[in-house]
Amino acid sequence: MSLVDVTGLRVEFGALRAVDGLSFRLEEGAALALVGESGSGKSTVASALLGLHRGTGARVEGSVEVAGTDVQRASDEELRRLRGGRAAMVFQDPLSSLDPYYAIGDQIAEVYRVHARASRRAARARAVEVLDRVGIPDAARRSRSRPHEFSGGMRQRALIAMALACEPRLLIADEPTTALDVTVQAQVLDLLHTLREETGMGLLLVTHDVGVAAESVDEVLVMRHGRAVEHGPVADVLGAPAEPYTRELLAAVPRLDAPRKASTDPAEVVMEATGLRREFGRGKRAVTAVDDVSLTLRRGETLGIVGESGSGKTTLGRMLVGLLEPTAGSLGFDGRPHTGVNPAVQMVFQDPVSSLNPRRSVGESIADPLRARGERQEGRIRERVEELLERVGLEAGHYDRYPHEFSGGQRQRVGIARALAADPRVIVCDEPVSALDVTTQAHVVALLGELQRELGLALVFVAHDLAVVRQVSDRVAVMRRGRIVEEGPVEEVYESPRDPYTRQLLAAVPALDPEAAARRRARRRELAAA
Amino acid sequence: MNGFTGFVLRRTVAAVATLLAISVIVYVVFYATPGNVAQITCGPRCSPEQVHQVARQLNLDDPLFVRYGHFLQGLVAGQDYSTGTSVQHCTAPCLGMSYQSDQQVTQLILAKLPVSLSLVGGAMVIWLVLGVGTGVLSAWRRGRFSERVLTGITLAGTATPVFVIGLVLMIVVCGELQLLPFPQYVALGDDPEQWAWNLLLPWLSLALIEAAAFARLTRASMLETLAEDHIRTFRAYGVGERSIVGRHALRGAFAPVIALNANNVGSAIGGAVLTETLFGLPGIGQELVHAVNVVDLPVVVGMVLVIGFFVVLANAVADVLYAVADRRVVLT
Numbered sequence: 001m002s003l004v005d006v007t008g009l010r011v012e013f014g015a016l017r018a019v020d021g022l023s024f025r026l027e028e029g030a031a032l033a034l035v036g037e038s039g040s041g042k043s044t045v046a047s048a049l050l051g052l053h054r055g056t057g058a059r060v061e062g063s064v065e066v067a068g069t070d071v072q073r074a075s076d077e078e079l080r081r082l083r084g085g086r087a088a089m090v091f092q093d094p095l096s097s098l099d100p101y102y103a104i105g106d107q108i109a110e111v112y113r114v115h116a117r118a119s120r121r122a123a124r125a126r127a128v129e130v131l132d133r134v135g136i137p138d139a140a141r142r143s144r145s146r147p148h149e150f151s152g153g154m155r156q157r158a159l160i161a162m163a164l165a166c167e168p169r170l171l172i173a174d175e176p177t178t179a180l181d182v183t184v185q186a187q188v189l190d191l192l193h194t195l196r197e198e199t200g201m202g203l204l205l206v207t208h209d210v211g212v213a214a215e216s217v218d219e220v221l222v223m224r225h226g227r228a229v230e231h232g233p234v235a236d237v238l239g240a241p242a243e244p245y246t247r248e249l250l251a252a253v254p255r256l257d258a259p260r261k262a263s264t265d266p267a268e269v270v271m272e273a274t275g276l277r278r279e280f281g282r283g284k285r286a287v288t289a290v291d292d293v294s295l296t297l298r299r300g301e302t303l304g305i306v307g308e309s310g311s312g313k314t315t316l317g318r319m320l321v322g323l324l325e326p327t328a329g330s331l332g333f334d335g336r337p338h339t340g341v342n343p344a345v346q347m348v349f350q351d352p353v354s355s356l357n358p359r360r361s362v363g364e365s366i367a368d369p370l371r372a373r374g375e376r377q378e379g380r381i382r383e384r385v386e387e388l389l390e391r392v393g394l395e396a397g398h399y400d401r402y403p404h405e406f407s408g409g410q411r412q413r414v415g416i417a418r419a420l421a422a423d424p425r426v427i428v429c430d431e432p433v434s435a436l437d438v439t440t441q442a443h444v445v446a447l448l449g450e451l452q453r454e455l456g457l458a459l460v461f462v463a464h465d466l467a468v469v470r471q472v473s474d475r476v477a478v479m480r481r482g483r484i485v486e487e488g489p490v491e492e493v494y495e496s497p498r499d500p501y502t503r504q505l506l507a508a509v510p511a512l513d514p515e516a517a518a519r520r521r522a523r524r525r526e527l528a529a530a
Numbered sequence: 531m532n533g534f535t536g537f538v539l540r541r542t543v544a545a546v547a548t549l550l551a552i553s554v555i556v557y558v559v560f561y562a563t564p565g566n567v568a569q570i571t572c573g574p575r576c577s578p579e580q581v582h583q584v585a586r587q588l589n590l591d592d593p594l595f596v597r598y599g600h601f602l603q604g605l606v607a608g609q610d611y612s613t614g615t616s617v618q619h620c621t622a623p624c625l626g627m628s629y630q631s632d633q634q635v636t637q638l639i640l641a642k643l644p645v646s647l648s649l650v651g652g653a654m655v656i657w658l659v660l661g662v663g664t665g666v667l668s669a670w671r672r673g674r675f676s677e678r679v680l681t682g683i684t685l686a687g688t689a690t691p692v693f694v695i696g697l698v699l700m701i702v703v704c705g706e707l708q709l710l711p712f713p714q715y716v717a718l719g720d721d722p723e724q725w726a727w728n729l730l731l732p733w734l735s736l737a738l739i740e741a742a743a744f745a746r747l748t749r750a751s752m753l754e755t756l757a758e759d760h761i762r763t764f765r766a767y768g769v770g771e772r773s774i775v776g777r778h779a780l781r782g783a784f785a786p787v788i789a790l791n792a793n794n795v796g797s798a799i800g801g802a803v804l805t806e807t808l809f810g811l812p813g814i815g816q817e818l819v820h821a822v823n824v825v826d827l828p829v830v831v832g833m834v835l836v837i838g839f840f841v842v843l844a845n846a847v848a849d850v851l852y853a854v855a856d857r858r859v860v861l862t
Binding site for chain 2: 050052079080081082083084085088089091093096097098099100101102110111114115146148159162
């Protein structure tokens with residue numbers, strides 16, 4: 001009997017059919033990835049495996065069998081025994097997935113006691129044991145910490161420890177590394193790999209990131225609109241995809257070895273930053289977010305800034321736009337010193353949802369920079385906004401629509417249109433595509449490139465994704481702890497990185513080819529040992 | 531300076547500053563408003579000479595800031611007051627002398643305070659138990675019939691004025707059923723049992739109104755917590771609904787309940803006038819209303835300060851409880 005046997009699964013939320021007749025099997029000890037873009041129904045499938053849709057108003061049809069339990073017919077009590085006992089789930093956001101009020105060890109112990117007849121003391125000891133198992137240093141002491149006292153990577157380890165507590169036969173991981181930095185992601189994926197080798201548990205990985213799948217599983221099931229598009233061994237599906245959609249998906253994934261556009265020839269310097277420094281807080285609590293950063297930006301070029309969370313890249317971006325005042329250092333524009341907000345330097349934000357006012361039409365949002373500049377004639381404002389909407393691939397008629405009527409990619413286009421409204425010469429893009437699906441991401445990146453060529457814009461592209469940055473940038477700066485550790489032409493930095501941190505970052509990027517992934521895993525071990 | 535000592539110190543300084551600010555405002559509002567205080571104090575039949583004498587006796591001829599200075603001096607060092615025939619010493623902290631009764635304001639307040647504290651303290655226990663309990667139940671049984679009944683009752687509780695609840699309670703319990711004698715205040719020190727029996731109805735009528743707010747707040751914050759990701763985690767690990775609601779969701783309701791409770795306790799000490807009047811409890815609220823009516827300004831200022839003190843204290847205690855309940859909170 002298979003570990004997981006799903007036949008004709010259908011899940012409907014009201015009129016929305018999230019999963020539409022999906023069937024698959026997972027054998028004991030095997031690993032399968034459900035890969036798809038947002039809205040493909042992959043997470044819904046994961047929840048269905050544990051019967052989490054029960055009592056939520058979702059309609060579930062078809063048969064789901066997990067570790068010998070018929071999830072559809074099981075009583076609540078049987079379901080409770082399955083959940084966490086034989087099949088455990090690891091969630092995407094490790095901070096919100098743990099109770100902020102209780103110590104991590106207590107939370108794991110609580111789950112353990114639900115399934116095992118154990119005293120409080122024994123459960124607590126088990127918690128320390130599994131925390132130690134997932135590589136939490138000084139586990140006995142740290143088990144008394146609350147989630148906010150852990151780093152993102154440690155929290156995800158703690159969640160995995162919770163999953164391990166009852167020695168499940170199946171681990172369901174729903175986007176387990178999406179909220180993590182690339183080096184931490186690599187550590188967590190390596191941990192999952194080792195745990196599988198040692199415990200022989202099966203893994204069902206849900207991810208939007210093809211690279212993460214290639215690193216971790218034997219089989220891939222590509223989903224779209226709630227259906228299976230392609231299903232097979234990971235090397236086959238990713239190496240020689242049979243379906244057009246899979247090919248499209250793979251083509252959109254930014255990779256470190258993809259051919260890239262030729263770098264532009266150096267033009268005149270538009271913007272210059274010298275010795276930028278920014279502190280937050282005062283006195284002993286002061287934190288230096290950006291420390292002594294100098295850079296130049298030339299017309300028509302793209303400067304990529306990569307770094308992990310907390311490296312100061314967003315703070316740097318905001319200082320370049322004038323949203324934050326530098327504690328020290330200076331900015332120059334066109335060879336003249338400049339402070340404060342500069343209409344010629346605009347910004348595109350990461351989250352296209354929260355960076356648009358939900359109560360105003362997108363046309364009004366795009367018109368803001370025009371009005372701020374003193375334009376008063378409504379007719380001319382409307383004309384210009386409609387022109388901008390068309391310029392970014394939307395329709396003039398979208399003027400009066402509201403942000404919620406648009407998809408993520410369209411909203412980001414609105415954000416770009418708003419940045420263009422002020423006729424900028426520099427646009428600072430802060431993680432402009434990290435909230436988007438890969439195919440949408442590719443379109444937005446292409447749009448930015450087009451606009452740059454046409455308008456001769458200088459772009460600062462701030463991102464954590466090394467592959468995207470490589471694809472779009474002419475030069476790249478690597479940031480760590482507020483400083484630029486390495487800067488240079490993209491080819492140089494990516495082909496022959498000088499700084500050990502850059503090397504570490506590059507080794508952590510997931511490869512699309514499973515064999516290459518295995519080689520990288522070995523390389524990471526070497527780097528970690530060194 | 532850091533940690534708990536630092537917090538207490540900073541909080542004390544802030545509290546003193548707040549109380550000083552309150553005293554200035556109250557002083558200005560009451561003493562600088564038009565109206566002849568001396569005339570009112572002396573009575574309608576006083577001759578102009580008598581009014582003049584009263585004004586001199588009460589130092590009403592001095593400029594406002596001089597009088598405020600005297601007030602502060604009395605607060606810190608104590609002061610002597612002449613009552614016309616004799617001189618009375620008012621020891622620090624002296625809040626002045628009543629215009630009406632030649633009594634020291636501090637003594638007056640100390641006499642009333644136990645009543646108000648008894649009323650609010652007991653009522654607080656009841657409104658917390660009742661309110662949070664109802665809130666937990668209705669969050670747990672959300673969407674079911676029993677929850678709707680509970681919501682209906684709490685809504686009715688908020689909507690009913692305290693004198694209606696109090697009167698009905700008194701008529702039914704003391705009048706019709708004769709389960710209790712009509713309430714009469716007995717000091718805790720004199721007879722603890724009689725103290726509790728006599729305060730039972732005042733506690734209930736004050737608490738029933740407040741409990742409704744707590745029930746609704748608890749329910750709302752628990753439902754909010756129940757929608758959070760970490761609740762999903764525990765469901766996905768087979769943790770039972772009872773433990774999810776009672777352990778994990780309830781914890782999320784602590785912080786808002788603590789904050790609301792601090793406000794309610796603070797304001798009820800001086801603000802439970804209706805309950806005090808209805809049950810004939812000689813508390814701060816009643817005395818304050820009386821003092822305002824007869825323009826007994828030293829009493830008004832003193833009482834407002836004492837009430838302010840309890841509001842500030844209740845909030846400081848709430849902050850400490852907050853930090854105990856949620857370790858992410860840093861006391862500053």
